[in-house]
Amino acid sequence: MATDISRIRNFCIVAHIDHGKSTLADRMLEITHTVDERMMRAQYLDRMDLERERGITIKAQAVRLVHEGHELNLIDTPGHVDFTYEVSRSLAACEGAILLVDAAQGLEAQTLANFHLARDAGLTIVPALNKIDLPAAEPDRRAEELAHLLDRDPHDILRISAKTGAGVEELLAAVIAHVPPPVGDASAPLRALIFDSAFDTYRGVITYVRVHDGTLPSHARIRMFATGVESDAEEAGVMAPEATPVDALGPGEVGYLVTGLKDVHHAKVGDTITLAGKHAATEPLPGYREPKPMVWSGLYPADGNDYPVLRDALDKLKLSDSALVYEPESSQALGFGFRVGFLGLLHMDIVRERLEREFGLELISTAPNVEFHVFRADRMTVVHNPAEMPAGGDHDRVEEPVVYATIITPAEYLGAVFELCQARRGELVDMSYLTPERVEVHYVLPLAEIVFDFFDQLKSKTRGFASLDYEPWGFQDSRLVRVDILLHGEPVDAFSSVVHRDKAYTYGKQMVERLKELIPRQLFDVAVQASIGSKVIARETVKAKRKDVLAKCYGGDITRKRKLLETQKKGKERMRRVGRVDVPQEAFIAALRVDEGAKKR
Amino acid sequence: MSTSAEPAGIYVHVPFCLTRCGYCDFNAYAGLDGLKPRYLAALLREAELAGPGWAGTSFTSVFLGGGTPTTLAPEDLRTLLAHLRTVFDLGDDAEVTIEANPDTVTELSLAAILDAGYGRLSIGAQSFDPAVLTALERIHQPASVRAAVAAARGVGYGNVSLDLIYGAQGETLGSWTHTLEQTLALAPEHISAYALTIEPATPLGRKVAVGEAPPPDPDLQADLFLRACELLREAGYVHYEVSNWARPGFECRHNLGYWERRPYAGLGAGAHAYRDDVRWWNVRPPEAYLERVEAGELPIGGSESLDPSDAYLEEVFLRLRILEGVPASWFEPARYEAFVASGLLQDDLGRLVPTERGLLLLNELVLGLTA
Numbered sequence: 001m002a003t004d005i006s007r008i009r010n011f012c013i014v015a016h017i018d019h020g021k022s023t024l025a026d027r028m029l030e031i032t033h034t035v036d037e038r039m040m041r042a043q044y045l046d047r048m049d050l051e052r053e054r055g056i057t058i059k060a061q062a063v064r065l066v067h068e069g070h071e072l073n074l075i076d077t078p079g080h081v082d083f084t085y086e087v088s089r090s091l092a093a094c095e096g097a098i099l100l101v102d103a104a105q106g107l108e109a110q111t112l113a114n115f116h117l118a119r120d121a122g123l124t125i126v127p128a129l130n131k132i133d134l135p136a137a138e139p140d141r142r143a144e145e146l147a148h149l150l151d152r153d154p155h156d157i158l159r160i161s162a163k164t165g166a167g168v169e170e171l172l173a174a175v176i177a178h179v180p181p182p183v184g185d186a187s188a189p190l191r192a193l194i195f196d197s198a199f200d201t202y203r204g205v206i207t208y209v210r211v212h213d214g215t216l217p218s219h220a221r222i223r224m225f226a227t228g229v230e231s232d233a234e235e236a237g238v239m240a241p242e243a244t245p246v247d248a249l250g251p252g253e254v255g256y257l258v259t260g261l262k263d264v265h266h267a268k269v270g271d272t273i274t275l276a277g278k279h280a281a282t283e284p285l286p287g288y289r290e291p292k293p294m295v296w297s298g299l300y301p302a303d304g305n306d307y308p309v310l311r312d313a314l315d316k317l318k319l320s321d322s323a324l325v326y327e328p329e330s331s332q333a334l335g336f337g338f339r340v341g342f343l344g345l346l347h348m349d350i351v352r353e354r355l356e357r358e359f360g361l362e363l364i365s366t367a368p369n370v371e372f373h374v375f376r377a378d379r380m381t382v383v384h385n386p387a388e389m390p391a392g393g394d395h396d397r398v399e400e401p402v403v404y405a406t407i408i409t410p411a412e413y414l415g416a417v418f419e420l421c422q423a424r425r426g427e428l429v430d431m432s433y434l435t436p437e438r439v440e441v442h443y444v445l446p447l448a449e450i451v452f453d454f455f456d457q458l459k460s461k462t463r464g465f466a467s468l469d470y471e472p473w474g475f476q477d478s479r480l481v482r483v484d485i486l487l488h489g490e491p492v493d494a495f496s497s498v499v500h501r502d503k504a505y506t507y508g509k510q511m512v513e514r515l516k517e518l519i520p521r522q523l524f525d526v527a528v529q530a531s532i533g534s535k536v537i538a539r540e541t542v543k544a545k546r547k548d549v550l551a552k553c554y555g556g557d558i559t560r561k562r563k564l565l566e567t568q569k570k571g572k573e574r575m576r577r578v579g580r581v582d583v584p585q586e587a588f589i590a591a592l593r594v595d596e597g598a599k600k601r
Numbered sequence: 602m603s604t605s606a607e608p609a610g611i612y613v614h615v616p617f618c619l620t621r622c623g624y625c626d627f628n629a630y631a632g633l634d635g636l637k638p639r640y641l642a643a644l645l646r647e648a649e650l651a652g653p654g655w656a657g658t659s660f661t662s663v664f665l666g667g668g669t670p671t672t673l674a675p676e677d678l679r680t681l682l683a684h685l686r687t688v689f690d691l692g693d694d695a696e697v698t699i700e701a702n703p704d705t706v707t708e709l710s711l712a713a714i715l716d717a718g719y720g721r722l723s724i725g726a727q728s729f730d731p732a733v734l735t736a737l738e739r740i741h742q743p744a745s746v747r748a749a750v751a752a753a754r755g756v757g758y759g760n761v762s763l764d765l766i767y768g769a770q771g772e773t774l775g776s777w778t779h780t781l782e783q784t785l786a787l788a789p790e791h792i793s794a795y796a797l798t799i800e801p802a803t804p805l806g807r808k809v810a811v812g813e814a815p816p817p818d819p820d821l822q823a824d825l826f827l828r829a830c831e832l833l834r835e836a837g838y839v840h841y842e843v844s845n846w847a848r849p850g851f852e853c854r855h856n857l858g859y860w861e862r863r864p865y866a867g868l869g870a871g872a873h874a875y876r877d878d879v880r881w882w883n884v885r886p887p888e889a890y891l892e893r894v895e896a897g898e899l900p901i902g903g904s905e906s907l908d909p910s911d912a913y914l915e916e917v918f919l920r921l922r923i924l925e926g927v928p929a930s931w932f933e934p935a936r937y938e939a940f941v942a943s944g945l946l947q948d949d950l951g952r953l954v955p956t957e958r959g960l961l962l963l964n965e966l967v968l969g970l971t972a
Contacts, residue, residue: 523943523965546823549963551795551844553922554666555612555859556873559880559905562915569968 003071005252006181010210011126012075012090014115015100016108016467020130024100024162025063025074031168032065032072034241061196062093062208062254063241070176073254075195075210077114082344084471085289088117089195089270092287093210093254096124096179098171099146103129103137103159106145106438109408113469115149124179125150128158128171145435182212184251189281190214192249192257192273194224197264199320203234205261209249209273212285216249216257221276225284229266230276234258264322291323293341294401294472295348295451296384298329298366298494299355300337302585306361307336313359314338317351324351329385333494333578334364334588339384342368345451364585366494367592370448373399373475387493389482391533398498399475401447404429407458409466411439416461424449425478425500444473448498483508483537485515486529490579494588508538511591518587521545526581608661609876610858611689613644613681614869615670616887619705623738623808624769626800628871628885629668636887640869641677643894645684647868650899652688655866660689662696662855665719671701675713682718689866696854698723698762703745712756721853722753723762723791728769728776729783736770737797738805743783750787760851762791767829768822769797770814777825781832790851794829795844796822823961830957842923843960860923862916871902878907918967926954927970936970 015021022043029035065072077090091097097118101107119125127146132139139159147154158174160167196208209216218236223229235258237245249255261267268291272284301310311328318324326340342348348368355361372383376395383389389398405426409417411433421428421443429442445454450470458466483504485495495515499507508530515528519542530538550561575582617637618629663685670678678699685691698721699714706714711722726746728734734741746763753761763784767777784792797817800806808814830840838846842860845853858865859875867874870890873882881904884890893900907915920927929937929951937953940946945959945966959966 523945523962543820545819545962545965546958547796547819547826547961548965549796549843549961551798553843553859553919554856555865555867555875556871556882558859558875558915558919559873561918562911565914565918565964565967568964569972572968572972 003250003253005184005186005250007070008073008181008252009070009096009175009179010073010075010094010182010252010254011096011098011175011179012077012094012118013098013100014077014111014118015098015130016102016105016111019100019102019105019108019111020162021100024098024130024160024168025076027162027165027168028065028072028074028172029063029241031165031172032067034063034065062239062256064238064254067172068176071253072172072175075254082294082342082346084113084117085291086196086269087114088121088287089193091118091121091123092285093193093195094118094121094123095182096126096175098175099125099127099150100130101127101142101146103132103139103142104134106138106142107149107408107434108467109406109440109469110467112149112408112440113406113471126158126171126174126178127152127156128160128167130160130162132159133161133164133166141435145438148434182252184211185213186215186251188213189279190216190273190275191281191283191285192216193285194267194269194271194273196269197267197322199264203258205259205264205267205319207257207259207267207273208254209257210254211249211251213251213281214275215251216273218245218247222257222259222273223276223280224267224271224273226268226271226288227266229261231260231266234260263319265318268322291325291343292472293323293325293371294344294447295342295368295370297340297342297348297368298331298334298337298385299326299340299352300331300334300364300366300494302362302364302589304335309359310338310355310361310363313355313361314340316359317354321351323347331366331387331494333492333576333583334366335576337364341384364494364588365592367497368451369498370401370446370451372480372498375399383498386482386496386498389480389496389498391482391484397477398480400478400480402444402473402476403447403450403470404473405443405445405450405468405470407441407443407466407468408434409439409441409462411437413462413466414439414441417441417458417466420454420457420461421445424454444476445470446476446478446500447472481532483511484531485511486527486531487515487519487578487581487583488524488526489529490581492578492583495591504532505537508532512538512540515587515591516540516542518590519581519583520587522581524580607863608858609655609658609864609866610662610664610855611660611685611691612855612865612867612869612872612874613663613665613670613685614867614872614883615665615667615673616640616870617667617672618669619672619702620738620740621804623805624766624797624800624803626803626806627668630887633887634672636891637673637677639891639895640887641673641681643891644681644868646897647894647900648685648688650894650897651866651868655689658690658864660691660695660866662858663691663698664855665697665699667700669702669705669725670699671705671710671714675710675717678714678719679717696721698853698855700725700764701749703741703749706749706752708752708755711752711758715756715758720758721760721762722758723764723793724749724753726763726784727766728772729780730772730776732771733766733769733776733780736772737766747787750789760791761787761789762793762853763787763789765792765794766797767794767825768817772821772825774821774824774828778828778832781829785832785836791845791847791853792833792838793845794826794833796826826961827957840924840957843963857923860919862919870900878912880905880907914967914971917971918963921953921955921963921966922960924954924960926952929953932970936972940966940969 013021062075077087129139143154143157146157191213192209192211194207198206222233236249237243238255270288274281323343326338329339330336374381374395375397426443426445431441479501481501484491512528512530525544526542528540529536575584616629618631620631697719699719700723702725729743799809809816833846840846841852864876870887871885883900884902890900946953
């Protein structure tokens with residue numbers, strides 16, 4: 001039986017990583033007796049392996065808590081800048097948000113960005129300072145900061161410890177008191193927002209939905225607005241926190257739907273579910289957006305024979321990852337592979353890891369790049385692979401994506417932040433003091449400049465205190481050039497990169513120096529060159545190898561020597577040939593590696 | 602058991618050393634002197650156990666290697682060789698080599714060793730540069746080498762070989778030239794010169810791995826090799842294997858046996874034996890070796906049977922090592938033409954023979970030819 005709509009509260013928790021969101025959820029599960037004490041474990045809701053390892057939440061999900069006669073739906077939000085759109089859809093399923101801030105650390109850029117998203121979506125904000133039990137906590141100061149941001153009295157900010165449970169009861173009471181109940185028309189045609197979807201091997205596509213109007217019955221012929229796909233839904237239910245089937249989900253309610261679909265691309269986040277046939281709604285809920293990849297990379301199997309395995313693996317992953325896009329491509333140096341688009345570097349990392357772990361693949365990935373718009377005689381070409389960029393001056397102009405970045409830093413590091421952003425071709429938009437000690441700075445930055453090591457640099461220049469968030473901000477004209485890398489005169493397509501003209505020389509020099517160390521000496525001198533068009537901008541030489549022979553070869557050495565030769569022979573077979581030059585896999589992998597730290601966000 | 606018409610060799614391993622050198626990964630031990638009596642007895646016993654298997658084979662060489670065989674007493678060495686003659690069909694004119702370290706021999710001991718029948722003396726000189734000797738952790742000084750050669754000559758040795766190692770830390774083209782000149786001044790009949798190789802399982806290997814010692818520079822080693830080729834050629838030595846030179850007629854018959862793929866018996870801890878595409882070897886730790894032999898068993902620790910492709914690969918690389926070369930007809934021309942054009946191989950009337958530069962890149966040649 002559907003709950004009285006006035007007793008429903010749909011809310012989420014906006015918090016920075018490590019500010020205690022999962023712990024707070026755990027306490028709420030306990031206090032509301034949603035999870036039996038004996039079954040309780042830490043970070044209960046963070047189920048996926050990958051989530052646990054990375055300490056972040058990838059898949060949003062909703063859990064129903066029953067407390068003081070109210071149905072509280074806690075909707076989880078992804079905590080990474082790669083998933084801003086997913087965050088916005090989760091917010092669209094809520095009427096309120098707990099703004100949870102670490103009383104020692106204060107506001108972080110991502111929290112702030114998500115707070116803005118939540119406020120812009122019309123959500124009621126319930127602010128709370130967490131970890132007040134920590135010796136380093138500065139609740140008064142942090143309360144000032146939050147009060148300033150929210151334009152409220154510092155005394156309105158709740159102070160809690162998710163760890164000890166102190167203040168959590170009061171927080172739940174505040175949610176019930178301040179967050180408005182949802183509004184919906186039970187008699188209108190069904191409109192349910194998909195705010196997350198997942199793929200289950202046995203049950204197919206499962207969507208997490210928020211019913212706005214009408215009623216979603218357990219078994220019904222449903223239709224997806226954006227894709228137009230119809231299907232027979234098999235089960236509706238709520239997470240409490242385990243999946244519990246219900247007869248129907250009424251207006252304002254949040255739950256899951258086993259859709260009967262077999263491909264997540266048919267049930268996309270942000271899309272609206274309605275009933276098929278004459279009871280269908282005529283208008284979808286607003287805000288749907290196609291997932292848009294921001295970062296591209298070529299993925300190639302280390303063993304060329306694994307190409308079909310990689311293809312099948314991507315096809316399978318796609319079933320459960322609606323943001324994943326790819327198209328086949330081939331490289332002279334790396335053979336057959338795919339150009340894959342990702343939401344960001346973290347998403348890229350997750351996909352790579354899943355491909356390697358779940359499908360046993362060994363992969364070579366090219367350096368990630370952003371999308372470029374190349375204009376030639378008023379015709380625009382979208383380029384996802386640097387090798388496809390025109391080499392010389394046979395185009396009019398090039399555009400690259402930029403982002404609107406929010407950085408929060410202690411005031412003492414402001415200079416360092418400016419310096420870094422200027423070096424990364426940033427344009428200062430504005431800045432404002434959150435408190436006398438903390439500054440919020442906005443920059444427009446080329447996406448290409450921040451996808452690699454920007455965050456690491458920012459952290460190291462501010463001793464870890466600055467935080468960053470960004471959102472897409474369109475495209476802008478840039479003086480970009482394609483830098484090619486040549487081995488013994490042969491261009492290696494996998495090493496081509498598009499960089500800003502002012503940085504081309506530094507980049508080229510770095511690459512040839514790196515490759516000089518990675519390419520084994522051959523029987524002849526190998527020139528390693530970086531060029532723009534036909535102009536060589538950097539050069540190193542891998543000197544010819546002069547000695548490769550075993551000094552001693554007596555009775556017992558002969559076996560060892562033969563085995564050594566056989567190993568060398570196998571190694572040679574595994575090498576890729578670029579013109580006359582043998583290049584080991586490892587050299588490709590190492591030369592294309594993004595600095596590890598760049599991915600940790 | 603099949604018999605072989607080819608002349609064969611006997612290798613005897615003596616695992617005792619006064620000290621262990623940092624670069625050496627041979628089956629050799631310092632401080633095991635207490636085992637010597639048992640070890641000698643075991644060698645005699647093993648010969649008896651192995652002998653019947655070699656019935657019908659005639660042997661033309663014996664090689665006592667180590668370790669440092671001259672750490673055994675001359676009378677023990679005499680007993681050993683005499684015993685080998687009773688068990689194996691060993692010709693009177695067999696080449697009998699014993700390895701020695703400079704500080705382990707005196708005129709007195711050498712006289713006894715020569716008299717016992719060890720007619721070829723191979724001395725581990727390694728270097729005439731004190732700094733290089735120190736880097737190699739050798740305990741002797743250049744003067745000891747000169748003294749040992751003089752003693753050998755004094756007691757009538759007419760076949761002396763000096764072993765050299767080049768490319769250790771501190772070695773330069775100058776120091777190596779000096780070592781070669783000092784060596785030539787002693788006029789040995791035979792010279793072995795080895796590029797220092799870093800073996801991972803040695804103290805030096807570990808030092809290099811952790812960055813406490815620099816790895817040898819292969820380019821410098823190449824220069825040092827070419828210098829040796831040049832000076833020894835000028836002095837009239839024949840370069841007959843990658844690391845071996847001799848006055849004409851003084852090539853080491855025993856070692857040539859390995860490279861010509863002739864049979865050899867192996868006695869002692871870790872010693873290898875080979876016949877008809879089968880290679881087998883004794884257990885390596887001296888204690889384990891002793892226990893097996895004392896129990897009346899052949900102390901075999903392992904074996905391998907070469908399939909035709911293994912045998913072919915060995916044939917090719919060994920023939921290239923001894924500059925005998927391989928018939929060009931064995932390969933598609935595309936496999937060797939580039940090597941000939943770039944001067945790594947020369948086509949000597951249908952025989953592909955490595956040049957000096959080619960010897961330095963022998964692994965590449967073998968891989969290119971047999972790939």
